[in-house]
Amino acid sequence: MMEPIKRIKGTDDILPPESATWQYVADTIRRVMSLYNYREIITPIFEYTELFARSIGASTDIVSKEMYTFLDMGERSLTLRPEGTASVVRAYVEHSLSVKFPIAKLYYIGPMFRQEKPQKGRKRQFNQFGIEILGTDSPYADVEGIILNLRVLKELGITDTHLMINSIGDPNCRQGYRRALKEYLQPRLEKLCSDCQLRYHNNPLRVFDCKKQSCQAQLEDAPVMSDYLCDDCRKHFDKVLHILDKLDIEFSINERLVRGLDYYTKTVYEITSTALGSQNSLSGGGRYDILVEELGGKPTPAFGFAAGIERIIMAMEQSEGYETPKPQLDYFIALTNDEILTTAMEFAERLRDKGNSVNIDFRGKSLKSQMKQADKLGAKRVVIIGDDEFSKGVYLLRDMETGEQTEIPLSIIPNTDK
Ligand SMILES: [Zn+2]
Ligand SMILES: [Zn+2]
Structure with missing residues (x-):
């Protein structure tokens, strides 16, 4: 491997x-x-x-x-x-x-x-x-x-x-402040970390950004910009x-x-x-x-x-009341036979034409396991096309919230709120 x-x-x-x-x-x-x-x-x-x-x-x-x-x-x-x-x-x-x-x-x-x-x-x-x-x-x-x-x-x-x-x-007024800050820091230079010693030369204002407690302690009585604006x-x-x-x-x-x-x-x-x-x-x-x-x-x-x-x-x-956004799926199409896949894909496209999100499971698993999968994906409705339904030219529309199931001809796309 x-x-x-x-x-x-x-x-x-x-x-x-x-x-x-x-x-x-x-x-x-x-x-x-x-x-x-x-x-x-x-x-x-x-x-x-x-x-x-x-x-x-x-x-x-x-x-x-x-x-x-x-x-x-x-x-x-x-x-x-x-x-x-x-x-x-x-x-x-x-x-x-x-x-x-x-x-x-x-x-x-x-x-x-x-x-x-x-x-x-x-x-x-x-x-x-x-x-x-x-x-x-x-x-x-x-x-x-x-x-x-x-x-x-x-x-x-x-x-x-x-x-x-x-x-x-x-740049005008910061010059004066920089000078004052450097004067203040100069006798404390030894006590600053090595990063801050460099900052002292390049841009002394950034000593304020140092995360080290020991450097912050040295700044206690430092001059402030507002006096120099x-x-x-x-x-x-x-x-x-x-x-x-x-x-x-x-x-x-x-x-x-x-x-x-x-x-x-x-x-x-x-x-x-x-x-x-x-x-x-x-x-x-x-x-x-x-x-x-x-x-x-x-x-x-x-x-x-x-x-x-x-x-x-x-x-x-x-933050209080935060929830991870739940997965959203309008339709899951469950079918019992690979022969039905073409019909199912056609059906799915017609649903998508109306703005619905649709998922088809291609693995040929049992109906029961497909229903589980639909639930996991947060499907609102499931279109079930079993062998029986297929031969009759119908499908079962299952509302996942109420559990209600209706038989509808395959030529008719479900009424959706989209
Ligand atoms: Zn200024
Ligand atoms: Zn430092």
Whole structure:
């Protein structure tokens, strides 16, 4: 016997019936996106490596240690996308989308890849959805993104969410803050982990992202960005908070929230859920007013978020009243003889013409075992064509809920509610 081949570590097969949950999540996302008039963009799952180095930041954890990067046969360095924004912005610039859409409201949904230590809720191939709104610096755009994000979660039944928000300023005012933070961290450098010592040099703000308790302890009296915001950034942040207030959206300001990507400016936010325990972040995003320019486009302010679908499904399963979607089948056709299969398939096609889902078991098992199978598949009705029925030109229609059975000529398709 050959050794069976296993899936790659950190990847998942999503099998039925769980795949129905995934379908439901994707359908809900698409439905909510259309409520806000966001339109889907589908980009390749691999890109030139440089795209991610330039956008996410060469010194970030993602780019420096988590990407699946390889050379193709032409010796070009390619990378499986670790996130969605870079590709969307690349496409926005490449196709001059600003001409057609003065404000482009886009969303994506699909797999991303990061070489992390696999654990619950953290996979090497994982799925994200997200939005990008390009072409406006309005604080209302920030808020629309956040309420859209909250609505998706709410419509998926996740209600114990918490919104944390912060402003990390722009390149102007962040300089001053960086300096102050470095001054504060300098005498504590010895006590930081080796990752944070690197962060101190490359992007000291990211020390806040460190998961290590010992590093967090060093940050207790660290200066906060809000003391350094310039007028423009302060005004923008105050406006965002004001609109959230007006719209009755609950939030808390978290001055240590910085997000692990280099491209954010001004607003950053994160939505957590207690359903997830320690890994409680469900989604997050923020404004990125300089990224389009950094990727070769015209200066274009933008805002976006991304959310992990694996985490969302974990939170859904923890939520009260959650049920795995039940399998749905309108008709199961049971027959007693292979000779009847052609007739059965013809019959099934006529049912499908009317929009019914139909299953035929080809294994030639006993009627009893076919009825069991019908039950397992969640069939609402069973069409039974036994030898007797076949010779009389009829079938038995069995309602699986009531057990009622009616004899009907094969020329007549059952009345359905479709
Ligand atoms: Zn650290
Ligand atoms: Zn500023």
